[in-house]
Amino acid sequence: MTDPFASTRRMFHIPDGVIYLDGNSLGPLPKAASARVAKTIEAEWGEMLIKGWNLAGWMDWPTRIGDRIGRLIGAAPGSVVMGDTLSIKVYQALASALELNPDRRVVLSDNGNFPTDLYMAQGLLTSLGKGYELKVVDPEDVEGSIDETVAAMMITEVDYRTGRLHDMKRLTQKAHSVGAIAIWDLAHSAGAIPVDLTGSDADFAVGCTYKYLNGGPGAPAFIYVAPKHADAVRPALSGWIGHESPFAFDLDYRPAKGVERMRVGTPPIVALAALDAALDAWDGVTMEAVRTRSIGLSERFIREVEARCPELELASPRDPQARGSQVSFRFHEGYAGMQALIAKGVIGDFRAPDIMRFGFTPLYLSEDDVVRAAEILGEIMRDRLWDTPEHKTRSKVT
């Protein structure tokens, strides 16, 4: 049987001796990115100068690249646009959602959401005043907490710590049944699992591109607005590039048609060039094939680790259908354990207080990699290689 991912694996640079299980935090370098960025810098910025906005089509990149991502998340062409960071996109989505439900005051989220989503909501709701409330429940209590007080439900589909997967379709349906708006954060979904925004009837979705989409450190984010809302929502962050006619330089804001109103400032062209190159790796694959392989890799990893490391406790759902494309284990010295593993070339990451986290990314990860990683983790646990002062010393960014 031929390996459908043999050709994608060759598209990535993985340093010698490294097994990279942290593509859920920062995807590795797509080999094409450097040349693509150099072309944008030298042949476009360097030679076209200001004319690059027309000649190189820079101004259209946020929608063109948005459509490339749209294909991976079940979004219709013209419903996704790139720009800013995920935090900003969360703010945009929530601000617009609340205005679609002006008589309600509750934003529902859960404590498995990534903190920046909660922080951005806190910032927005404090600015709005007017009695708004952010209600943060346990993940398993989300469904039962959706009631007619809820203006917007704001949920990250895959828990960044455990990989636990929410049921997008069911929760969205429940939200709609009581008149609430559904906002989905796809940070650990886009490029990780099949997502069907259209079929799930999601109202808004946001995501970053530096994880499973391999766009590079701090790569631009995306936002999806359901076509039924796109011409109705008022952008709270009403910047000139989201204006109906940016180069008319009118004094008054008029939103652009559709999702383009969610554009804000001048698009980050150099960063978009890297992302555009990274997306080439997805051209020949389906998210269904990625999912099948991801489950195969993660199941094998769990089996191999559990056979070797009784100290570790699976923190992710055991049912592969109930988790995203990552596996986490709890270990009382998780930080030191991960440092020891990294020192041996197996890169995962640590999330407080005790989670060792591993991402599974079929585009560039083979079954051999996964087995070898488990073997090394087994040696570390068996020989207590984590138990050194060096491995226990925390760095600034973990």
Place this chain on the structure above:
Amino acid sequence: MTDPFASTRRMFHIPDGVIYLDGNSLGPLPKAASARVAKTIEAEWGEMLIKGWNLAGWMDWPTRIGDRIGRLIGAAPGSVVMGDTLSIKVYQALASALELNPDRRVVLSDNGNFPTDLYMAQGLLTSLGKGYELKVVDPEDVEGSIDETVAAMMITEVDYRTGRLHDMKRLTQKAHSVGAIAIWDLAHSAGAIPVDLTGSDADFAVGCTYKYLNGGPGAPAFIYVAPKHADAVRPALSGWIGHESPFAFDLDYRPAKGVERMRVGTPPIVALAALDAALDAWDGVTMEAVRTRSIGLSERFIREVEARCPELELASPRDPQARGSQVSFRFHEGYAGMQALIAKGVIGDFRAPDIMRFGFTPLYLSEDDVVRAAEILGEIMRDRLWDTPEHKTRSKVT
């Protein structure tokens, strides 16, 4: 006499046959940028992977680079931070400013402000409700309109169309005398003219880096918060990277110390690498020397153009001390005139309805360039070379 800018000129790539008078819109390519970006992509992202956040110091780039810009705008170390776009930074500054003046409801600006500043204010004030009002007056009426109803004055120092310069120190003083907060947009100031945020006692300042600072298309923006406010302001865009302890993953937001609370999402590392390289050109020059040369170049240009082109009317202040580092002329067929000029290798730009705009950037522009540009403009006017259907056809981005 030696030319103090001979060495900086060699640091930029200007295509053969081009005289670039549009550095006030998009600065040209600093030769060092491509290699610097390639290093960040290949040696840092490619080899360090997630460890780049520590090993390459990525997480500190927004403050380190902020300090490099701070030196050019009279800001103390630790008072400027990079990220997002100028539009977002305007929103942040205004939202924070309004909370410093909770009992007032007027935001004062002028119709010479760049539209995105007004749009972002409109978006924010609509979200806030509560009777907020954006008062937009003529530029010459700003000073007289500063009264005790004004919560915040939000002004762009240099008019993007005419180059007219506001008096930062006087207006800020007037604002403070009635208890208003002063926000300055330095889009056409940073790297263009000497700016003294500290001496002017400005409360907030924001700016982009793709114009006079040559950071590349869509390069990250900056925000300055006066040290006296920095630990007091509440960030409306409260993202995880502006949290006191981002990697503690707390559920509640607590602002970071000082200006770092104005950071929002994950920093755009590839774009920051290009900007960092671009800033090297400023290391050996003072803004006073840049200003002296800029005035010399623009005065010469005005003289040469007016001697040749009676059709053109100076739209910029005639007094060089009253304008930034650009010169604009009105011409009834300004769009076609600029297209004809660009076709002959002299790149400026057009701003509706009738402005031909020229930026003066001593780092890479010589007096010979300026004289030659005026000669070519003179030929175009004399021979009516602008009067063709081709030059009159508008492109999407002008």
